[in-house]
Amino acid sequence: MSTLDPFRFLDLPRQDLPKAPAQERASHFGEIYGDFPSDQAAAQSGRCLDCGNPYCEWKCPLHNLIPGWLSLVRDGRLTEAAELAHRTNPLPEICGRVCPQDRLCEGACTLEDGFGAVTIGAVERHLTDHVLERGWRPDLSGVRPTGRRVAIVGAGPAGLGCADTLVRYGVEAHVFDRYRQIGGLLTFGIPPFKLDKEIVKRRRMVLEEMGVRFHLGVEIGKDLAFHDLLADHDALFLGMGAYTPMRGGFPGEDLPGVHRALDFLIGNVRPQLGLGSEGHIDLRDKRVVVLGGGDTAMDCNRTAIRQGAARVTCAYRRDRENMPGSRREVVNAQEEGVHFLWNRQPVRILGHERVEAVEVIRTRLGAQDERGRRRPEPVPSSEEIIDAEAVLIAFGFQPSPPGWLARFGVETDARGRVLAPAAGRFPFQTANPKVFAGGDMVRGSDLVVTAVAEGRDAALGIVGFLK
Numbered sequence: 001m002s003t004l005d006p007f008r009f010l011d012l013p014r015q016d017l018p019k020a021p022a023q024e025r026a027s028h029f030g031e032i033y034g035d036f037p038s039d040q041a042a043a044q045s046g047r048c049l050d051c052g053n054p055y056c057e058w059k060c061p062l063h064n065l066i067p068g069w070l071s072l073v074r075d076g077r078l079t080e081a082a083e084l085a086h087r088t089n090p091l092p093e094i095c096g097r098v099c100p101q102d103r104l105c106e107g108a109c110t111l112e113d114g115f116g117a118v119t120i121g122a123v124e125r126h127l128t129d130h131v132l133e134r135g136w137r138p139d140l141s142g143v144r145p146t147g148r149r150v151a152i153v154g155a156g157p158a159g160l161g162c163a164d165t166l167v168r169y170g171v172e173a174h175v176f177d178r179y180r181q182i183g184g185l186l187t188f189g190i191p192p193f194k195l196d197k198e199i200v201k202r203r204r205m206v207l208e209e210m211g212v213r214f215h216l217g218v219e220i221g222k223d224l225a226f227h228d229l230l231a232d233h234d235a236l237f238l239g240m241g242a243y244t245p246m247r248g249g250f251p252g253e254d255l256p257g258v259h260r261a262l263d264f265l266i267g268n269v270r271p272q273l274g275l276g277s278e279g280h281i282d283l284r285d286k287r288v289v290v291l292g293g294g295d296t297a298m299d300c301n302r303t304a305i306r307q308g309a310a311r312v313t314c315a316y317r318r319d320r321e322n323m324p325g326s327r328r329e330v331v332n333a334q335e336e337g338v339h340f341l342w343n344r345q346p347v348r349i350l351g352h353e354r355v356e357a358v359e360v361i362r363t364r365l366g367a368q369d370e371r372g373r374r375r376p377e378p379v380p381s382s383e384e385i386i387d388a389e390a391v392l393i394a395f396g397f398q399p400s401p402p403g404w405l406a407r408f409g410v411e412t413d414a415r416g417r418v419l420a421p422a423a424g425r426f427p428f429q430t431a432n433p434k435v436f437a438g439g440d441m442v443r444g445s446d447l448v449v450t451a452v453a454e455g456r457d458a459a460l461g462i463v464g465f466l467k
Helices: 038-045 055-059 066-074 078-088 092-098 120-133 157-168 197-210 226-232 261-272 295-306 327-335 403-408 448-466
Strands: 149-153 172-177 213-216 235-238 258-260 287-291 311-315 339-341 344-351 355-368 374-387 390-393 435-437
Touching: 038 066, 038 120, 055 066, 066 078, 066 120, 078 120, 092 120, 092 197, 092 448, 149 157, 149 226, 157 172, 157 197, 157 235, 157 448, 197 213, 226 403, 235 448, 258 261, 261 295, 261 390, 287 295, 295 311, 295 327, 295 390, 311 344, 327 339, 344 374, 355 390, 435 448
Parallel strands: 149 172, 149 235, 172 213, 235 435, 258 390, 287 311, 287 390, 311 339
Antiparallel strands: 344 355, 355 374
């Protein structure tokens, strides 16, 4: 180790994963990135400075041990690197694909300022794909069964993170989901060009081999009573996500041809999963306007391009620097032909029998809001009309807690978010001591990695409660 040149990052620039040309990738739904050769992954890992205070770890919601597994990849010790990566992250190959690393770990990398951040996400997915394809599985040989069993409602990122952690502590994890495939929005919301669904299926196999038991096609409260679930298990975790779309509150939102982002994305992926064409929205040859600036809006933009839309315009009320989505996704969308209108706020959607256009007004950024983001303020007399035959609204999502939760002492706030404080005696415990919750159901629509982290931390709270 000591013979390595500490200034090697000066001679070896950052290198990203190979990416298919825009015209080629825009014609199909396959993943757009290739993989590193092993020697290149090792070389890129070797650029890490192994900082004494690794900002990348602290910026990551999972606090992954990034310099540690980068050094192991650099030395070719991939099995040890995989064990270390899985110690904090139950879904590293998924986070390596869908996390906005430019805003998280890589954005905090010491080398980002002038030298190019270490390609943390690319190495993470390379490492995990490599070892899983060769049969490696997490080592649970030291785990002793506790005889305890926990029910997890929801097989999305939070539920999977919870299940992985529980079985590592010898607790039986039973995961229930209304869909017949695991993943939640990983499967049904995120398009295949960002996350190949075979990756999710492989992770299901890994989790089942670890001892997680899935009960799919089972809707709690309909096919199985919550009371019975509560009675048959020592604790419960709720990870049911956030599926209620937020509205803009302007005229024309309910016109035919105006679609909610999640309806569009789910309807697009269902045929690719062999689940039929119910809910499919075809935008071929249409002029499409996407309203929103987050990763869901980028998914809509790029999906519409792949469907063969005649034109895709994305309007966002702040400027490019203040978009909540990944900068990488914005670049990919632009390369593929999406036209962006920054500082445009929708005023109304126009049309008689169906959508015909969107009226927007220019904005300028004013004072900061309660989250530190500058508020968009309309510029008087700056309205514009954008022709449209279809509009996709991607303003985010709120939880949809089932009505029966209240009967079991689980409290929610005015926005429907389950009250389960992270800083309680047992993290993410609700007002019903036997019930825990995490992910989007607790915080509202957020990142996959944040949901995974909360599922993991809630599992640790459950382990403490069961003791």
